[in-house]
Amino acid sequence: MAVQEATGSRGIRSLVPARIDRLGWSRFHTRMVVALGVAWILDGLEVSIASTVTSYMTEPSALNMSNASVAFSVGTIYLLGEVFGALVFGNLSDRWGRRNLFMITLGVYLLGGGLSALTFGRGEGWVVYLNITRFIAGMGIGGEYAAINSAIDELIPARYRGRIDIAVNGTYWAGAFLSSVLTIAVIKHLNVSYSWRIGFLFGPVLGLVILFVRRNLPESPRWLVMRGRVEEAEEAISRIEREVEQSGGTLAPVDESKAIEILPADSMGYWTLTKTLFRRYPSRSVLGASLMITQSFLYNAIFFTYSLVLTKIYGVANGNTAYYFMAFAIGNLAGPLLLGRLFDTVGRRVMISGTYLIAGVALAGSALLFHAGLLSALTQTICWCVIFFFASAGASAAYLTVSEIFPVEVRAKAIAVFFAIAQCFGSFGPWFYGKLIGNASTQSSSYLEHHSKLFIGYLIGAAVMLAGGLIEAWLGVDAEQRSLEDIAAPLTSVGEPTGLFSNPTGAPRPPAA
Numbered sequence: 001m002a003v004q005e006a007t008g009s010r011g012i013r014s015l016v017p018a019r020i021d022r023l024g025w026s027r028f029h030t031r032m033v034v035a036l037g038v039a040w041i042l043d044g045l046e047v048s049i050a051s052t053v054t055s056y057m058t059e060p061s062a063l064n065m066s067n068a069s070v071a072f073s074v075g076t077i078y079l080l081g082e083v084f085g086a087l088v089f090g091n092l093s094d095r096w097g098r099r100n101l102f103m104i105t106l107g108v109y110l111l112g113g114g115l116s117a118l119t120f121g122r123g124e125g126w127v128v129y130l131n132i133t134r135f136i137a138g139m140g141i142g143g144e145y146a147a148i149n150s151a152i153d154e155l156i157p158a159r160y161r162g163r164i165d166i167a168v169n170g171t172y173w174a175g176a177f178l179s180s181v182l183t184i185a186v187i188k189h190l191n192v193s194y195s196w197r198i199g200f201l202f203g204p205v206l207g208l209v210i211l212f213v214r215r216n217l218p219e220s221p222r223w224l225v226m227r228g229r230v231e232e233a234e235e236a237i238s239r240i241e242r243e244v245e246q247s248g249g250t251l252a253p254v255d256e257s258k259a260i261e262i263l264p265a266d267s268m269g270y271w272t273l274t275k276t277l278f279r280r281y282p283s284r285s286v287l288g289a290s291l292m293i294t295q296s297f298l299y300n301a302i303f304f305t306y307s308l309v310l311t312k313i314y315g316v317a318n319g320n321t322a323y324y325f326m327a328f329a330i331g332n333l334a335g336p337l338l339l340g341r342l343f344d345t346v347g348r349r350v351m352i353s354g355t356y357l358i359a360g361v362a363l364a365g366s367a368l369l370f371h372a373g374l375l376s377a378l379t380q381t382i383c384w385c386v387i388f389f390f391a392s393a394g395a396s397a398a399y400l401t402v403s404e405i406f407p408v409e410v411r412a413k414a415i416a417v418f419f420a421i422a423q424c425f426g427s428f429g430p431w432f433y434g435k436l437i438g439n440a441s442t443q444s445s446s447y448l449e450h451h452s453k454l455f456i457g458y459l460i461g462a463a464v465m466l467a468g469g470l471i472e473a474w475l476g477v478d479a480e481q482r483s484l485e486d487i488a489a490p491l492t493s494v495g496e497p498t499g500l501f502s503n504p505t506g507a508p509r510p511p512a513a
Contacts, residue, residue, distance in 0.1 A: 081138020
């Protein structure tokens, strides 16, 4: 069966999307999810390990950095690198292809992570070196988000896309859990002068193994079609179909009515992308930004100040916080894994709005218990595990939403844009909640004052999540079990009245929802 055929001056007629969506699950899909999904595990591992080893790096026998300096280097610089990497590599992913970029971005992360562990000296020069290497590591992970989510969505059959994407995004917390285990089992037992170096190497070692697995994955046939690379698209989709048959699967008949007609075109830049998103998809752009910003604010606020709350508010010893992080990570991981299937069956709008609203209401309830002094470190952690069981599934669905509601030609860049927006707004959360916690401790005279401020902060976090849930209920897209091309027709579609490249007259087009 041919991938596509010429349609004269009208461009190319393709059955690639229909051939992908009719496939059953196979070993190919499992291998692809493992090879690509590790990006989220790496980020969870990297962020959590970095948070753990900062205290070691301030020791005189290590780097003797100040608290502010080390937090800026391993945290803020890394997050800035993620934003920059997402924008740069997201653009290149739409230009060069998904496969090229998910190899490059992992290589960039390996380079940055490995070099971070080689910060041997002290002084301003070495601080600059550490900042550069942390920025490079962040660039790699930020680029991974754009390239990986694009590739997964374009290669997974429509009926599985929701649960798989949400599960993959949720594995960030598998990385966080792994970090806690490695901290307890390895880092705590090593000499402080080099234990932080070992911590920084955990991620690159895992990434190096995965690099070899990724080498055997094909390019996205959807992307190849959009670029007019006919023979390569045929080779890629045929290879996938052969693997499905070899693993015992059967190929259902292709629905000819699902064929698309497109005009291959060059990739667009970010300025053109921005105009396209807000002119053609205004409500979807508002939806994507709202979901990403709200979940990022809440997560960054709670996660990055978790240890402060445990130690300052509840008096937990520094050496014991890893056990609470493990419980928190388990709750966050369980949500996407156990609820993911419902996003394909019950539906996107109901599940996304439901998880956001439940998380918001539960957070408000726990805030009242906190204000009344009815919570301990243990019961606070239990509350957060329940809250983020739902919030984690919703947050993962936010990434799913922005990766499936925009056309294939700009998918990676759209993910990058909304990821960057979310990170910029989300970075405000830790600072805000850190100010609320201040220098609180169970022994300080201002303890009750900081306790009351944090209560207000939790109510604000609850309101933010409730707002995200209401916006999803209003503007949500019913994308469950639908082809990506049905959700958002390619910009180069022949006969598509809102196609960006199919309107040579330049006449205005009506906005789409």
